[in-house]
Amino acid sequence: MVEMIDLALADLKFPPPSSVLRELRQEISKVNYYPSGDYLELKQAFCNYLGPEVSLTSENLVFGNGLDEVIDLVTRVWGGVNLIPSPTFSQYSMAAARSNQRVISSSMLRQGNYELNFDETDLKKASLVWVCNPNNPTGDLIPRKKIEQTLDDARGMVAVDECYYEYTGKTVVDLVEEYENLIVLRGFSKNFGIAGLRLGVAISRPENIRKIERIRQPFNVNRMAEKAGVIVLKHKNEYKKIWQRVLKIGRKFAAEIKRMGYRPFPVNANFVLVDFLDEKKASEIFLKLKNNGIKTYPGWSDEDFEGDLNQHIRFAVSVEKHMKLAVEVLRR
Ligand SMILES: Cc1ncc(COP(=O)(O)O)c(C=O)c1O
Structure with missing residues (x-):
């Protein structure tokens, strides 16, 4: 065939760099052990990766079995009425469907171009608003001003999925302390070449993170993914x-x-x-x-x-x- x-x-x-694969191989012999469960080493490594400009700690982070799981957890906590721009990544509406939630789909294509412009009444109705930046599948970068405006106008939570952050360096993670209704998502699976292991993270105020912690499974991130997260960040x-x-x-x-x-x-x-x-x-x-x-x-x-x-x-x-x-x- x-x-x-x-x-x-x-x-x-x-494939991931050979230095990463070498370190990962050493971890295989320890798969008889559980993951840490609190993922503290990984959280510390990710805080360092975010850099000193954003003064976030491990209390601002929760990891998931790929970003797909994080999307699911966010939807279960804040969904209900999900405002989803279109076209975009399908898992936002699929997560809503899995929880029998309502979706307001709002087209953002104007003369064939993608421009994020939510209807104000939709923003008032939604308990959760999704923004994908850069947007999958259009590749468009969402101007920071538009995200700030969405955060100001939304009555509910705004989830900004920065799955492809590493390609652009554009982020609103620095706004997490300022906006209590902001949760930022970052992926490891694709950019660091560990899609087969699954790893993603959500960044928000500690009170929001605690809401997710309450519903996530104790060992939702497997041991190899946990170790891989630390290793890939070392080799950024x-x-x-x-x-x-x-x-x-x-x-x-x-x-x-x-x-x-x-x-x-x-x-x-x-x-x-x-x-x-x-x-x-x-x-x-x-x-x-x-x-x-x-x-x-x-x-x-x-x-x-x-x-x-x-x-x-x-x-x-x-x-x-x-x-x-x-x-x-x-x-x-
Ligand atoms: C925008 C976006 N968010 C999240 C994901 C899911 O990432 P993961 O493979 O870490 O579950 C994808 C994967 O296609 C994506 O494109």
């Missing part, structure tokens, strides 16, 4: 080179797409959304890629993201060879 090239899932297509400088390489490959791919006359969205993470300007054309291209062994995410599927993207395909950024092949197939 011919192996498909996976440009659908946006996990890191590069080696990862920086990988993130720069991913952005460079992604932006080069977007430039090629533009030359073909299609419309790529901004590249601020390890994926590129492309508007093929016509529904029929997009579905033909999707099939052509598939028939040539390349798996992508069609915008019209609800699996990874929801919203009105009937002529769009999302490409995960992979190694140069795979992106070149995708360009070749598109040119044919």
Whole structure:
């Protein structure tokens, strides 16, 4: 069987640095032990990673089995009426569905561009508002002012998912002390190449974190993920080179797409959304890629993201060879 090239899932297509793998291997022999449960060493390491500019402590953090679990926990604590911009990452509405909660979906596409502009009455109704920055799947960065305005106008909690923070360095984590209704989410799975282990974190005021602590399972993060979190942060400088390489490959791919006359969205993470300007054309291209062994995410599927993207395909950024092949197939 011919192996498909996976440009659908946006996990890191590069293995973790060998120094990380070496340290991880040493931990395998200790899997007979439970994880720490309080995750204090990991919390300390993450506080250091956040830097001295934000004076946060372990009481501001709670870790989860991937960001997906954190999304679920946040939804269970503050959901009820979930205001979700569209298109965006599908797990916000899926978490709401799993808890039988209400969703207000608000389209943010204006003439094909993504602009975060919530309706004021929706903001007053919602118990939980989701903001994804940069937004999956459009790649757009949300201006800080817009997030501050949302925090000011919302009656409920505002969750800012910065899953792809490492690619842009843009964050509102420094606003956690100022806004009691802010919770920021950060991922490890994708950016640090440990999607197979699962790790994510939420950052908020201690009183908010305690609400999540009350409902999370005692060992929700497994021992290898806990150790991996500490190890990858130690090696962050080696990862920086990988993130720069991913952005460079992604932006080069977007430039090629533009030359073909299609419309790529901004590249601020390890994926590129492309508007093929016509529904029929997009579905033909999707099939052509598939028939040539390349798996992508069609915008019209609800699996990874929801919203009105009937002529769009999302490409995960992979190694140069795979992106070149995708360009070749598109040119044919
Ligand atoms: C915006 C966003 N948040 C959260 C997640 C989930 O991350 P994890 O793999 O850590 O569960 C993803 C993964 O696709 C994502 O794109």
